[in-house]
Amino acid sequence: MEAIAQRALAQGEGILRLAPTWVPRSFCVPGRRIKLHPDDYYALGGARGGIDERWLASTTPANNGPLTGPNEGLSEVVVGDGASTQRVLLRDAVAALKGDLIGERLWQAYGAWPMYSKFFDNQGPLPHHIHHDDHFAGLTGQFGKPEAYYFPAQLNNHGGDFPYTFFGLEPGTTRDQVRRALLDFNKGDNRITSLSRAYRLDAGTGWDVPPGLLHAPGSLCTYEPQKASDVFAMYQSLAGTTVVPEDLLWKDTPPDKHGDVEHLLDVIDWDLNLDPHFVEHRFMRPRPARPPAEMRAAGYVEHWVCYKSDAFSAKELTVLPGRSVIIRDEAAYGLIAMQGHGTLGRWQIETPALIRYGQLTHDEFFVSETVARAGVHIENLSVTDPLVMLKHFGPQNPSWVCLK
Numbered sequence: 001m002e003a004i005a006q007r008a009l010a011q012g013e014g015i016l017r018l019a020p021t022w023v024p025r026s027f028c029v030p031g032r033r034i035k036l037h038p039d040d041y042y043a044l045g046g047a048r049g050g051i052d053e054r055w056l057a058s059t060t061p062a063n064n065g066p067l068t069g070p071n072e073g074l075s076e077v078v079v080g081d082g083a084s085t086q087r088v089l090l091r092d093a094v095a096a097l098k099g100d101l102i103g104e105r106l107w108q109a110y111g112a113w114p115m116y117s118k119f120f121d122n123q124g125p126l127p128h129h130i131h132h133d134d135h136f137a138g139l140t141g142q143f144g145k146p147e148a149y150y151f152p153a154q155l156n157n158h159g160g161d162f163p164y165t166f167f168g169l170e171p172g173t174t175r176d177q178v179r180r181a182l183l184d185f186n187k188g189d190n191r192i193t194s195l196s197r198a199y200r201l202d203a204g205t206g207w208d209v210p211p212g213l214l215h216a217p218g219s220l221c222t223y224e225p226q227k228a229s230d231v232f233a234m235y236q237s238l239a240g241t242t243v244v245p246e247d248l249l250w251k252d253t254p255p256d257k258h259g260d261v262e263h264l265l266d267v268i269d270w271d272l273n274l275d276p277h278f279v280e281h282r283f284m285r286p287r288p289a290r291p292p293a294e295m296r297a298a299g300y301v302e303h304w305v306c307y308k309s310d311a312f313s314a315k316e317l318t319v320l321p322g323r324s325v326i327i328r329d330e331a332a333y334g335l336i337a338m339q340g341h342g343t344l345g346r347w348q349i350e351t352p353a354l355i356r357y358g359q360l361t362h363d364e365f366f367v368s369e370t371v372a373r374a375g376v377h378i379e380n381l382s383v384t385d386p387l388v389m390l391k392h393f394g395p396q397n398p399s400w401v402c403l404k
Contacts, residue, residue, distance in 0.1 A: 004086055005093040008079040009101065014371035015345045016101075018334070018364040019076040019087060020355060023053040023062045027242060029123040033155045033221040040357035044069070051357075052123075057334025057366055057392060058116035059091035063230040073230070075116075078360060090366065102332045103369030106394050115312040117225040117334065117392040124161040126217045127236035127244050128192050132252060133211035136267050137231045139254045147226035148284070148306040149217070150206035150314065152390065154338045154351075160219025161240070165207070166196040167215050167282070168273040175265055182235065182261045185249055189238040199279070206284040208308035212269025223305075225312045225392045233264070284308060289315060289399075299323030300378075305390070313397045319380040319387040326375040330398040333372060333391045337363040340387035342380045345371070349378075349387070 008016055022036065026049035030041045034054050041050050048067055055062070055073050062073030075090040090113070099107040106114065131145035138144075149165075169178070173195045181192040193216060199207075201220045209215055214235060234248040250258050257263040275281060286303035288295070295301050299320050306314035319325055319342065341350040350362050367376060380387040 001088055001092045002096040004079055004088045005077070005096040008077045008088065008093065009097060009368065011079060012365075013346050014368040015347060015376070016090070016093065016366040016368075017078045017347060017362065018057065018090065018366055019078050019360055020364065021055040021058055021073065021075045022051045022357060023055050023073050023118070024048040024051045024064070025053065026064070027244065027248070028052045028126070031121040031123045031158075031160050031219060031221055033157065034119045034121045035352060035355050037354055037356045043357040052121045054119045054121075056117040056119070056336050056364060057090065057113070058118075059089075059094060059113045060116050060228040060230060077366075085360070097368075100370070101366075101368050102394065105396075106332070109395075112228070113394065114228045115225060115392065115394050116228055117223060117312075117314065117336075117390075119155065120217065120222040120224055121155070122160065122217070122219055124219055124240050124242070125165070127234045127239040127242075128166055128196060128214050128216040129232050129234045129236065130214050130267055131209075131211045131229075132231050132233070132267055133269070137211075137229065137252065139257075140231075140252050142231045142252065143227060143229040144211045145227050145229040145231050146211050146309045146311045147209045147224050148206060148309055148312070148314070149209065150223045150284075150305040150316075150390075151201055151203045151220045152223055152316075152338055153203045154388065155221040155223075156203045159201075160221075163201045163218050163220050164198040165201055165216060165218040166193050166198045167207070167209075168197065168213060168275065168278055169195050170197055171274050171276045173274065175270075178268070179261055179265060182249070182264055185237045186246060187237075190236065192236050204286065206305055208282045208284060208306070210269070210272060210309065212267065213272050214268065223314070223390055225306050225314045227311045233267070235264070282308070286316065296320070299325045300327065302327070311395050313393045315391045315393075317389050317391060319378050321380055321386060322383045324377070324379040326377050328375040329367075329372040329391070329393070331372060331393050332367060332369040333393045334366045335364070335389050335391045338388040338390060340380060340382055340385045342378060342382070342387045344378055345376055349389075
């Protein structure tokens, strides 16, 4: 594995090419906006559910119950071309290349790539659920999970059935009210969203979602940078016409706490959920990475799109038609092409219109810290179409710190 990883890094001159990573969810209906071929959204069979997620730069296995496939959720590095193509898990490449890939700062602190991103593409809303913080996730040997949302225009040709997200709890909601909803989980609709507030989702904006925050993601296709974890518990018993199995209420609860509603109540960050200034604290509009006029003169536009969490950050980069630029960052990152075509270092980069399950693409890459700091040469080969990509970074990106 180490030899393949070294060859991949050399072949890409410090930039790794990644294969698409598709993930099904048994309780979801695909929104069909993530460019998978229409015949392939149920490629893993009806029992596994529809594929409504594509995971990006992931070293985190998906937690999909007993039917979960081997290496599900794990990104693969592509080495070579044609008949000689080989693959190695990004997780193994990180372990082999260490600081040469993700940088010594992250390697010494984490010994792994500590985040991933995904496209979440559901036709309807998800149930009101929660991600545990490090303390409660640690009770089952896992990490807590902060995440963030950004709604890229390229993947939102329609808004799905319910483009609104319930966040938190209405200020004034009591522990007793939530306790009653949880005790009523098996009585049909436990109506927990009656205690919450829904916010309209708009393309080109985003939200910060710390652990401990109840949320029922709406049906816009979402780009989600997050900490390297798949921990959650569903607190809503009926979402639309979908009944939520009770085992998902107790998912990632220690065995000795199963049936203990007080434990579920403790997982909730009450200050965060009852925040009367929730929008001010959690809503995110894109913020220019540099003065806009200066960037346009140089041939590109770049915005921070996720910037409120210290566990990750993300940017949207647009290289203008016909322009060639050198883009520098202070940390390693994964990237996914959203629109256009051109070159990224030595690689061709292109945005496919349609992808078959198992097909390789040239739209996803991982940029080593050394190359990121030295500068990546990117050329937009179209004279009319912008070249747009999303870039996801690990914790404490030195450039991100200035935003806090």
